[in-house]
Amino acid sequence: MTDEEKKNQEKAKQIYKEQQEYIEKLITEKKLPELKALTRKQRKELDKSHNNYLKEVFTDKRSPLVVQESCYDWILDNVYKSFNFSDLPNNVCLVFGRMIYDLTYGDKLSEKN
Structure with missing residues (x-):
C-alpha cells in the first residue's frame, strides 16, 4: 500500500468515526431512534424486497x-x-441506515431492543 493510499484510508476511518459520533449525539438528543440490528425476519424481508445490496x-x-x-x-x-x-x-x-446495516452484518453480538 502506498503512502497516499494509507493517508486516504486513515482519512476515511476518521470521517467514519466522526459520522458515528454525530449520529450517536442525535440519538442521545432523541432526534434519532436507538440503533438496533435487523432481526433475521427483517433481514429476510429486506432480501425479498431486492434491496439488500450484498445480495443483488x-x-x-x-x-x-x-x-x-x-x-x-x-x-x-x-x-x-x-x-x-x-x-x-x-x-x-x-x-x-448504514450503521444499522453494519450492526446487522457485523461480528459483534448485540441485543435486539
Whole structure:
C-alpha cells in the first residue's frame, strides 16, 4: 500500500468515526431512534424486497448506489415505522441506515431492543 493510499484510508476511518459520533449525539438528543440490528425476519424481508445490496446483481438499470440507498430507505421505512425521517437531512439518514446495516452484518453480538 502506498503512502497516499494509507493517508486516504486513515482519512476515511476518521470521517467514519466522526459520522458515528454525530449520529450517536442525535440519538442521545432523541432526534434519532436507538440503533438496533435487523432481526433475521427483517433481514429476510429486506432480501425479498431486492434491496439488500450484498445480495443483488447490479445492472445498467440499478447501479450499486441506487440499490444501497434503496436498502437504507427500506430499513428506515420498515424497521422504524413510527419514526418520521422525512425532514432530516438525507446524509444523516444514509449514515444512520448504514450503521444499522453494519450492526446487522457485523461480528459483534448485540441485543435486539
